[in-house]
Amino acid sequence: MALALAPHSERPSRELAELLAARIERDDVIERVEIAGPGFINLFLGPGWVAEALGEVLAAGDRFGRHTGPPLGRLQVELVSANPTGPLHVGTARNAAIGDALANVLEASGYEVEREYYFNDAGRQMELFAESVEARYLPRFGIEAEIPEGGYQGEYVNDLAGEIAAEHSDALLPLNPAERRRRLLLEAVERTIGRIRATLERFRVRIDTWRTERELLESGAVDDVVRRLREADHAYEADGAVFFRASAFGDEKDRVLIRSNGEPTYFAKDCAYLLDKDARGFSRLVYVWGADHHGTVKRLKGAAKALGVSAGVEVVLYQLVAFSRGGQPVRMSKRTGEMISLDELLDEVGPDAARYTLLTRSSDSPVEFDIEVVTRQTLDNPVFYVQYAHARIASILRRAVAQGVILEPWNQAGLGRLRAPTEVELVRTLAELPDVLESAAAAMAPHRLTHFAEQVAAAFHRFYTECRVLSDDASLTQARLWLCTASKLVLGITLGLLGVSAPESMERIGDDDV
């Protein structure tokens, strides 16, 4: 405060601080005021403040920190949207974790949030995928075939072909090649989508709506949007292709909508999709993209402007994850089949550690994810530190019940007795949740919650070490039980937003390793 005012005043900041401090009333909320450093006014919070702050947490219950008041509007988060050409691999894990946690955070901060997954189930990649499946299907009936150049080599393609062969036997053989591939593709895509959905469920990623490129194409939306852009003179024809005037919207150059062979580009479909989303009445459209797509952000936003999209278009970019195993880099490619599936990752480290690890880093920061290291460090992963605090609290509360302690209503519990430094510090930390949540939503940075969770856990562990909860002092026991309840609440809310489980108990391990 004094430091903020100093530039506007002739007095030194330290002197300002003293003037201000002298006017602050001391009571049981603010006990003591000190000046430090260049002009910091330190307020020492008293028992009145502690009771008040803790009361706010307890009164709000599991809604503590959440936005109150009327909803801020409808918002959509598009996440993952990986092609249905194979199982989700670990490269998409960061997208899923960030997208889902971000959606949770935005929801808690007052938006009505819809999470959407978009399947690119048309186009060149699908053709290649169909041919690849065919190349694994035909040999089962003695017909030689090879996976095409650039096709999908993964073992799962063979598995898919096997499943299809098991169900349909050689029924697809007599069909003409185009029809056969169409049928094989339908079968393969359906199965792949099923697997993707199952994997996301395992990873605790909730998707509300599933959209497909095919629907978009069949509705004629792509043709429509190109026509609209041309009519508004935001697009023009050149060299047999149709270009969007992206350069008029800050992009480096104009972008092709329709190729000279008549095929729409991915971007044209993006434009159609944009209108499709906008028509659904969202005030904000959030995209979660890997940094390898950052070059397409400007054209998307340009298109939104050109098309008069009323919703705000926002792109959350995350740096790609460098996966390795025991120090050996793992290249990710669905086509070569050289990849680790998200399912394998979940088998090895579990959804909690995987999500938490991916959400500890800022999305701007590249992540090094050595699967062996994360597996080996499982027990030291900060996620367990936080979960342990939660389990510890649950254990105390169970113990209290077992001892027959009857918890009085919190507003009669004498919370002002919480005066130990670790108690005050814990309450102070808990009270930060609303601010942390708000800033995480504003910055679309869910990783801030992991750091907050660790702070709460640390504050609790310190309190636990210094203060005994269940004691002969009945009223102090009451107050401390409420402090435990509030801590558990805040940890549970925070972990819930991150999509990480908050266990009621954790087995003691490691006693013998010492």
Add this chain to the structure above:
RNA sequence: GCGCCGGUAGCUCAGCCAGGAUAGAGCGGCUGCCUUCUAAGCAGCGGGUCGCAGGUUCGAAUCCUGCCCGGCGCACCA
């Protein structure tokens, strides 16, 4: 070459948007602490030219400029 993102402790990373107190956490190393609510914990020690160089400021990890490394992107691919 141009654009975006990183470069903070031995390792992995917060802090940077809205500049302020001896720059933090986890892991790893060392030392203590379990007759009492879970020691997956706590306390302490050691460990840092905040990539480099300038600039703005009473004050810079934080803002500005330049440079050096690393990642990604610069298609009528997705």
